[in-house]
Amino acid sequence: MIESDQHHDELSALEREAHAWIRRLTSGEARASDAAALRRWCGQSPAHAAAFSEASRFWKAFGPAGQSLLADSRTTGRRAPAGGRTAITSRRAIIGGALAATAAGIMVVHPPLDLWPSLFELRADYRTGVGEQREVAVVDGVAVQMNTRTSISLGSGAASGTVELIAGEASFKVADRRAETFSVIAAGGRTTSTGAQFDVRVDGASVCVTCLANEAHVEHLAQQVVLKSRQRVTYGDGGFGDVVAIYPSIAAAWQQGLIICNMTPLAEVIGELNRYRSGRIVLLNAEFGRSPVNGRFRIDRPDEALLQIERAFGIRARSLPGGLVLLS
Incomplete structure (x- = not known):
């Protein structure tokens, strides 16, 4: 008909x-x-x-x-x-x-x-939107800085010093005076400390834990890794990755409102920019994605950073409705 x-x-x-x-x-x-x-x-x-x-x-x-x-x-x-x-x-x-x-x-x-x-x-107790950062006090003696697109749930564990990072990234600073341990659950793993500063980032089923000061214990799949200051480890369905050394100024740059790139593949930089803007940037050229990037970008100006990248690499950008940008 x-x-x-x-x-x-x-x-x-x-x-x-x-x-x-x-x-x-x-x-x-x-x-x-x-x-x-x-x-x-x-x-x-x-x-x-x-x-x-x-x-x-x-x-x-x-x-x-x-x-x-x-x-x-x-x-x-x-x-x-x-x-x-x-x-x-x-x-x-x-x-x-x-x-x-x-x-x-x-x-x-x-x-x-x-x-x-x-x-x-959306059901989390604390959540940040695109490009938003905020500081919250979820447990006594623990300072929490939430990065963009981050969700934290308290549940009944907050009283015992445990919170869950559902998505995104957060920095936890546990006061030395705190007698009890503090734990962050993320994607089936647990990070515990009695006086450290550490960051936890959730990317789907993968979690990255970075210790910035003192010592943090990370448990996952009946395994445990002890992180010292300036060390990082990832875990996921396949277990733990290798413990690697990090530069605190780069790893914690987001807390200063910056993205610092040091020979970082362009594909990773694009992925990072996507966290701080609405819509989506899509890199269609895989060869461009392997190109190294050096520089400092402000996370509150992701489109300005994108423009610099377009000029530096001679990339053609096509903007579509909804914040969608195709790079080729």
């Missing part, structure tokens, strides 16, 4: 609303109430859920399909559908809508490319 213009306009409106949800979730201002409102919006109909699923798929797909996206954006932009939409909701459409609703729910819990906070992050 041939659909009416009115039905076509309705679907176009849904698509616009779905992309508006994406922009809201990537703004860094989303809260738990937004996640609940999104789930209600997706639950209004199979078309609502499918629209959000399609908008999310677009953001998830632009990385591996970036070259195609560049080519498409140079032409007419939006491809015409292969066939007209049917005005009758078929059994396949209902099943597809149900699957889309499920996918939309999954994307709220596990967002593609970390473009917006997960449901677990």
Whole structure:
């Protein structure tokens, strides 16, 4: 059947609303109430859920399909559908809508490319948005500085000196006068100290612990590593990595509002900039990604740093809606 213009306009409106949800979730201002409102919006109909699923798929797909996206954006932009939409909701459409609703729910819990906070992050006791840093007092005798996109949960463990770092990065300074141990749980591991300064950073299932002063004990998968001052270790599903020496001025530069690069691969620098800005920077040229970068960038001016990188490497940047930047 041939659909009416009115039905076509309705679907176009849904698509616009779905992309508006994406922009809201990537703004860094989303809260738990937004996640609940999104789930209600997706639950209004199979078309609502499918629209959000399609908008999310677009953001998830632009990385591996970036070259195609560049080519498409140079032409007419939006491809015409292969066939007209049917005005009758078929059994396949209902099943597809149900699957889309499920996918939309999954994307709220596990967002593609970390473009917006997960449901677990939104439910945290303390959370910072994109580019935001803040200091909090979660446990007596422990000073905590939270970096961008960071979520900390207290639960019932705060009374006993234990907090959970759900996502992001935080620096913990445990006072020497504190008699009891303080612990940070992150991705199944635990870092414990009785008077140290250490940073913990969560990147998905991988955790990086950096000891900046005194000594910190890191436990994971029935193994333990003792970190001395100026040492770092990572752990994940495969266990512990090697303990490596670090330069405190570089490792803790974010606490001074800086990103300091010392022969850092460009791909890593781009990944770091993505933490401090809304949207996403995508480097399409793998060869450029291996290029070393030296410099100091202000984390409150990520687009200024991006412009310097474009000029230094002769990279072509193409900006798209929602803060998406393609580098080639």
